[in-house]
Amino acid sequence: MAEKQKTANCGCKGIRTCLICEENDGKRHLLNTTQSIRCDFTYDPESKLAVPDGEGQSFPFPGVFLWENFVSEDEERELVAKMDQEMWRESQSGRRKQDFGPKVNFKKRRIRLRGFSGLPAVSQKLVDRMTKEPLLAGFRPVEQCNLDYDPKRGSAIDPHLDDSWLWGEHLVTINLLSDTVVTMSLDEGWGEMDQGEVRVAVNLPRRCLIVLYGEARHHWKHAIHRKDIQSRRVCSTFRELSDEFLEGGEQEKLGLELLDIASSFKGVPISN
Template sequence: MFLSPERKCGCKGIRSCAICDNDNIQKDKGRQLDEFTFCPSCDMAVVETNIMSKEFHVHQGGFPFLDIEVIRDFVDENEEAMLVEEIDKQAWVLSQSGRRKQDYGPKVNFKRQKVHIGGFAGLPAYSRFLITRYNDLIRESKSLRPEFLPVELCNLEYKSDRGACIVPHYDDSWLWGDRLVTVNLSGATYLTFTLPTTDVVDGINHEFKRVQSYVPNICRGSFCVRVLLDRRSLVVVSGPARYIWQHEIRRSDIPIRRIAMTFRELSSTFSPESGNMTDEQKFGKKLLEIASTYPHM
């Protein structure tokens, strides 16, 4: 549903942006954290100043940071230009924290765990080659991971003049499955991961102790992992990086316009199987059928 013209932003509750709370946006509310930088070549979170050779990936310090996959130059310049042009042909809707969005997927109420088809007619045709390419890479790598079958695409626009960001959060795991797949367009940014200071989900303390076994002097809540998302790159977030670490996009990491195309697959609860299926699996089967039509918008 489109917002009324008099509304200048889509923020609700504690969310804010440069439009509705400019004075506070200009202040640095965040704490200074020790930063580790993710190296996609060796799956390590390292102290950036300790990177001895980017060519040979010789690092000192840090810890393994698994279940993050970054593929640089996943699309080329011409493909990027085509995608941005096709995306901008459709209307943007105001979202929270200074963002604008386009949603292609079912209508969901996550708090009540209610979902229905709504007006979902399929993922847009311009996105089809991205999914084909990613699945080709899965097959070529001989990975044990199953084919990626998304049923939702959310395009998010970030611009610095709106104070756009996304606060530390967990993505839903009731409807959405393990892999969050994002194609990064128009501008580079950082995806920042932190461990909450309280045990809001299972496994946080265990994960901190794992990190501490590699970096003994580290304190809980005092550090973050920064993952560089180059322009035209693809990032896959899964496993502990998805379920235990919270992720965010900081306002300070949006120097120019950025568009994120995030695809989501079904959780095991909604993934159809052969034989007798639950109502949730039957609904998931219908979603997959609709999503795979890839209509021209």
């Protein structure tokens, strides 16, 4: 099971590192300290503004929805216990993961259904609950990715945009076991703030659900930095299909097949 895996191994490749490979191989992940960062902001979910941490002007920050206490403490224990009964696979930057979704080659735009058996049974009630929210009324996830972050491994995820060829408008994540921060960033600045990177911290309370859509989904990169993992954090991210795989799209037939498999809720994690 997951807790019996050797912690001496990691899944880092290329320039990505974690505390394990940095110690074992002498690697060091050097931050670019010369990069200009003009502004630092914190997202306020009530006003939906990015509020400056110091001097500066707030600005609207659309595309973020937070649902605090989406799951109860009992549900959180059940969800994590179910995850820990399955094998965790080593992933990049000190993370471990479990994938419930099709095998995808994004560079060649190929999808392989073999091994995909659907979302896990324990997630059916979660999907039913989240789709009661008007923003997610039509949300039909076809992939679930569980990630395990631990400060002992230096777990993190670099700033990135999720693929938009296969994955659709809404990225939905349930945050478990600890509070953390997702950092939203624009390399080129925002509005009149065109000198260097702009970052907005979005605080994620334990047991909350976050949705990224619109501007926050397609234009702002998102990251979890090492410094924001203070204790074990587990999350489940759910992704829906893009228009190309929905009714009227070029790959509607494949999309329907993916949806049928996903909605069986009989899934086990796919293997490499």
